[in-house]
Amino acid sequence: MSGICDGRVVVVTGAGRGLGRAHALAFAAEGARVVVNDLGVGLDGTPAPDSPAAQVVAEIRAAGGEAVAHGGDIATAAGAASLVSTALETYGRLDTLVNNAGYLRDRMLVNLDEDDWDAVMRVHLKGHFLPLKHAAAHWRAETKAGRTPVARIINTSSGAGLLGSVGQGNYSAAKAGIIGLTLVAAAELARYGVQVNAIAPAARTRMTEHTFAESMAAPDSGFDVMAPENVSPLVVWLGSGEGAGVTGRVFEAEGGRITVMEGWRAGPSVEKGARWGVGEVGETVVKLLAEAGIPGAVYGV
Structure with missing residues (x-):
C-alpha cells in the first residue's frame, strides 16, 4: 500500500456492509483512522438485531489499523453532529467525509406510498x-482560526x-x-479548503444483489467486475490529500472502468429575439431535437 x-x-x-465496508477497509489500508458509521438496519430501513459497524472496526484493528464505530442516525441533526464529534473527540481531527448510507423502497410510481418516498429521501x-x-x-471554523484544512467530501449518487x-x-x-447538492457544496466550500465530488x-x-446476482467475472481472469472493492480505490484517492483542484465532479465507477460524467450541457439552441408563437414552437423544437x-436509456426500459 502507498500510505496515501x-x-x-x-x-x-x-460502512457496515457493501460499498461502505469496502471503502472503510481501503482507507484504513492506506493509513487512515476511520470512523465506521452504520445504524444497523435492514435493507428497507427497519432495525436489525446487531449493527455490523463493530465487526468492520474489528477487521481494521486486526489488520493493524485504527477505527471506531458510530451507530447514530446520520439523517438526524443530532446523529450527524455526533458523527463529526466522534471523529474530533477520538482522533482530534476530521479530514474526509464519505457519504454512502442508503436503502431502497422500490415501487412503480402509481404504487409508491408517500412514506416510501419520504423514507428514501430522508x-x-x-x-x-x-x-x-x-x-x-x-x-469553516478551522479556516477562520487560520488552519485551512485539506478536506474532502465524496458523495454517493447512482446511475x-x-x-x-x-x-x-x-x-x-x-x-x-x-448530484445537485455536490455541485453546490463544491462551489460554496472551496474557500474553506474543501473539495466535494x-x-x-x-x-x-x-x-443490488438481485440485479448483480452472478459473479460477472471477466473472461479468463477471475476478475469480479461487480465486487464493491473495485470502486474503493477511486474513493480513497478522492478522499486523500491528492488531486488538488478536483472538485464538483461526478465519476461513474464499475469494475475496472472509471468515467468522468459531463452532466447537463447546453445543446442545440435557437434565439428568435422575440416571443415565440405557439404555432411555430413545435416545428422549431422538432428541428432542435433532430440536431x-x-x-441514455432509463434503466429497466
Whole structure:
C-alpha cells in the first residue's frame, strides 16, 4: 500500500456492509483512522438485531489499523453532529467525509406510498446533507482560526440518478438530488479548503444483489467486475490529500472502468429575439431535437 492517507481521519457512513465496508477497509489500508458509521438496519430501513459497524472496526484493528464505530442516525441533526464529534473527540481531527448510507423502497410510481418516498429521501438526501453540513461547519471554523484544512467530501449518487430507473422513482430522484447538492457544496466550500465530488458506482451490494446476482467475472481472469472493492480505490484517492483542484465532479465507477460524467450541457439552441408563437414552437423544437444527441436509456426500459 502507498500510505496515501497516512495521518488522515476519515468518516464513512453506511460502512457496515457493501460499498461502505469496502471503502472503510481501503482507507484504513492506506493509513487512515476511520470512523465506521452504520445504524444497523435492514435493507428497507427497519432495525436489525446487531449493527455490523463493530465487526468492520474489528477487521481494521486486526489488520493493524485504527477505527471506531458510530451507530447514530446520520439523517438526524443530532446523529450527524455526533458523527463529526466522534471523529474530533477520538482522533482530534476530521479530514474526509464519505457519504454512502442508503436503502431502497422500490415501487412503480402509481404504487409508491408517500412514506416510501419520504423514507428514501430522508436516508439518501437528508443523510448526505446533514453530515456534510456539520463537517463543513467544522472546516469553516478551522479556516477562520487560520488552519485551512485539506478536506474532502465524496458523495454517493447512482446511475439511477443520472438516467433514471424504472420502479425507483424515489431513489432516482434522491440520487439526482445528491448530484445537485455536490455541485453546490463544491462551489460554496472551496474557500474553506474543501473539495466535494460524487461517485455513481455499480457494484454488488445488498441493494443490488438481485440485479448483480452472478459473479460477472471477466473472461479468463477471475476478475469480479461487480465486487464493491473495485470502486474503493477511486474513493480513497478522492478522499486523500491528492488531486488538488478536483472538485464538483461526478465519476461513474464499475469494475475496472472509471468515467468522468459531463452532466447537463447546453445543446442545440435557437434565439428568435422575440416571443415565440405557439404555432411555430413545435416545428422549431422538432428541428432542435433532430440536431441533439440521443439521451441514455432509463434503466429497466
